[in-house]
Amino acid sequence: MEIKKVGVAGCGMMGSGITQICARSGYSVVVLEANEELLKKGLSNIEGSLARAVERGKMSGEEKAATMGRIQGTVKVADFADCDLVIEAVPEDVELKRRVFADLDRVCPPHAILGSNTSSIPIMKMASATKRMDKVLGMHFFNPAHIMKLLEIIKTIATSDETMATVTEFGKSLGKTVVPVKDMPGFIVTRLLVVQLLEAVRALQDGLASARDIDEAQKLGLNIPMGPFEEIDLVGLDVLLNVADAMYQETKDPKWAAPPLLRQMVDAGYLGYKVKRGFYNY
Amino acid sequence: MAIQNVLILGENTVGRAIGDMMSQAGLSCEVANRAALADQDLAPVDLVIDALPEPTAEKTLSLEQIGRRLPERTILATLATSFGLTGLASSSRRPDRFVGLHFQPPAPDTRLIQIVRGLDTSETTIAACRELVASLGRTAIVVKDSPGLVYQRVTAAVMNEAIYVLWYGLASREEIDSMMKYGANFPMGPLEMADSLGLDVLLDTLEELCRVIGPEHRPCPLLRQMVSAGHLGKKTGKGFYDYS
Structure with a gap:
């Protein structure tokens, strides 16, 4: 099956990046938000990101205009009626995602594939809200979605090989390295990253060293661009806590039990960069 | 002074x-x-x-x-x-x-x-x-003073989890390593890292973390088997990858 028109549900940090990379790769994209205000904000984020790409000489002004021209914003789910693929990128809340998938199943054409950008919720939870489980899979992009080269695609026990093949081709057409994985908690990258991040929080909680020093040790030792606390502040402490809780819920394995310090910081509202306070002050 | x-x-x-x-x-x-x-x-x-x-x-x-x-x-x-x-x-x-x-x-x-x-x-x-x-x-x-200090403790946890992922059959060794390189900007995949460190060294570190800190560090059975088999990584020519 050939994908021509793509829908993206949600135009937040991930949704706007996904919309942008799809439109840049030549697809017509319909992007949905809950209300006009959020939609306007999401679209202006995309516009701003493209403007920076033009400034840096990564694309021409014409390409930017053409890319924006391929994006249609909407607040009505019915506008997905002629999409071949819809990628869901709403907040990590199982009930919300199940409602979105039930809606998508109702309005999308029978051939359409539905993908979820979740980083931690089992795909089967969303697939089972539809009557097309063979056409539902995980499409896990990495932040920022228009830059990071990896796309994890997640196959449930019901996803068809044809769906996997179509989305693999689609992912390659976006310039991504596509890796298929099974529908197990946290898939792979999230799982390994969360282990690293939770362990860093435990080391801080145990008083081994300061957040800054732990970051420095990881950066110098591993030669990675960002330390675990910088990463957590960027991702959001609440997001990490949700993922850890979901993994713990699913496996009951103590390694996913969130350290009390993380939960306290979330309770205190120190959610990271987005509120200017997390493990660092901004 | x-x-x-x-x-x-x-x-x-x-x-x-x-x-x-x-x-x-x-x-x-x-x-x-x-x-x-x-x-x-x-x-x-x-x-x-x-x-x-x-x-x-x-x-x-x-x-x-x-x-x-x-x-x-x-x-x-x-x-x-x-x-x-x-x-x-x-x-x-x-x-x-x-x-x-x-x-x-x-x-x-x-x-x-x-x-x-x-x-x-x-x-x-x-x-x-x-x-x-x-x-x-x-x-x-x-x-x-705490087992594994900071750097080793955090990286040992990542390497151990990568070995679990391999053991569960979620993906191949190359896929796991390339995902961490592309998805998390690691210069080296966690399985390559384990091979360079020495699987026996990793196992010893995890045993100590498990003993002193808690069960969240229990070593993957596959790691234990590899060490028992004498596949200790680069230094013996065979670990998760073959170096012979």
């Missing part, structure tokens, strides 16, 4: 590499074997670094003997930082002047040096070590 005169015990690769690092920074440094210690004039020595392998009963005994012979002001440091520094400090009989130094491999190109504070290590000792690391042009991080 500024450290100017260093004695390194252990004429092995690591001992010599650290010796080179010190000499290049203009410090007076000697690398000697423990047997030669008896003939050594210890009066001018500011810092003794014990570069002998990880702790054994023999090591505890030797630290006690060394500690007894050193001048009052001399700091005694050990590279054996992973397993209970405080215990070694106490056997050295100078716990306030006892410290752990962990040189992030590969020495001598180390960028990071973790200074390990035992329960009784004094502030003066820590300050002198900080100054030493600065004079070597490296970054110092002071950490508490």
